[in-house]
Amino acid sequence: MTDSRQRLLVFAPTRRVASETFVRANLAGLPFEVSAYFGDEFPLDQPGRFAYGLGVLLSKIFTRLGWLRLAELPAAFVAWILIRRHRPDVVLAEFGFHAVRVMQAAARVDVPFVVHFRGSDLSANRRLGVLRSRYRRLVSIASGVVCKSRPMATTLEQLGASPSTILISPSGANPALFSVGDPALAAPVFLAVGRFVAKKGPLQTIRAFAGQPQGELWMVGEGPLLAEARRLVQALQVQDRVRFLGVKTQSEVAALMRQARVFVQHSQIAPDGDSEGNPVSVMEAQLCGLPVVATLHAGIPDVVLDGSTGLLVEENDVDGMAEAMTRLMADPNLAAQFGLAGRERVLAAFTLEHHLQDLTRFLQQQIRSTTHF
Structure with a gap:
């Protein structure tokens, strides 16, 4: 069992997209005290979340203008404040392109920083092609990186990540929901x-x-x-x-x-x-x-x-x-x-539980290997 005092702070671009069920699964299934901030939420009654959404919006605008270094600052500044406020044991950033927005905050605090790559963020030209130099900086800052397959791990190694810092863990499927049928008797x-x-x-x-x-x-x-x-x-x-x-x-x-x-x-x-x-x-x-x-x-x-x-x-x-x-x-x-x-x-x-167990162990490993706060 994970110590209930272990705190996980998550930064992610969204939790509303229907296809991104894995982000919600992580939040619900990881045995940490989880606080999460999303780049597309602007609740007026929650200043921290509103500020983070605004910071991400500015980062997106600067990225589209080609001001990549400046694009790192707005969301990172808010993330730095949030890290100091929540005092997490570990920070998890979902998607490489989103992690770039907060990596400067992670570089300035003594807390383990884990990046979770998913697929297009480490392959598509609009992501990897544009952010390759930023990704090299990102993997040098991160204490650990998570990806879905061996080819993705190879790309991370080419960017400078040490193999010892990489966890390969497919997101996994939920056997409680996807129960067995009988193809032999099914319609064609x-x-x-x-x-x-x-x-x-x-x-x-x-x-x-x-x-x-x-x-x-x-x-x-x-x-x-x-x-x-x-x-x-x-x-x-x-x-x-x-x-x-x-x-x-x-x-x-x-x-x-x-x-x-x-x-x-x-x-x-x-x-x-x-x-x-x-x-x-x-x-x-x-x-x-x-x-x-x-x-x-x-x-x-x-x-x-x-x-x-x-x-x-x-x-x-x-x-x-x-x-x-x-x-x-x-x-x-x-x-x-x-x-x-x-x-x-x-x-x-390859179940969801396998993924959550792998990710939990990996996050705990980062906590144990890092002296923080």
Whole structure:
């Protein structure tokens, strides 16, 4: 058990975005006394939170103007005041681009500072490309960094982070919510869950589906590629077999997973360099007993074992994905076999509880190794 006197101060860009359930999971599940500040909140009756939101807003404006060094000051000044007020045992900054905004505060106090990288913050040109020099400074200040996959850890090492300061920990899926179904008895449905953005490969998923004759494709989510996805479905003449279901709650997604036979996701490196960390939806699907057809991308091969819990193809191999989809749709028993193996694998190593335990131990390690206040 964590000593109840251990205090965790969290800085994050937002807690309101539906897709960022992992931030809320950390706040709810970590066994610390948690105080959290978000860059998009401006409560007039809470001066500290209002000041932090204002500081982050100014930092964003300065960043867009290209004044990167000046952009570090407003949020960092407020963060420094908040650190002195809360006297935390450890500070956690969610997302690398947000951590840059507060790193100067962390550099001026004797308290361990941990940065949690998630995916696009360590890959997309609009993040890594713009902030590379700032990230080098960031990893020199941080006492520890958390990331989602081995490729992300490699990038951190290239930026100057010592391997001994890096924790690789996928966000994990919640077995209390994502319970097992039976793909062998399920309707012939492929399920895709994720934002309609390039790194999720929704257009490639649709093309692969259209390249095989079986079942329906249900797609959950929305995003900038949704309109193009709808046009592609019409062009490929599969509109009677593809359903766009919009945004769903986690409970609704879990219910859909228990109705499907195969989970599909064609993750890829986007044109702007954006990459997955380790997509939680893949782990959630496996908890529901679904076999996974996906790509050899980012942390996916760490979770999905090709030929054992699913089938993996190279990025942009649409024909190969179509063949994999055909194989599992045509063999319900194989789908069930892969699904059961996938559930056992996630339960053994990739649940939300595994992530929270890993992160708790890592934060406590930083506390023990740092003399503060």
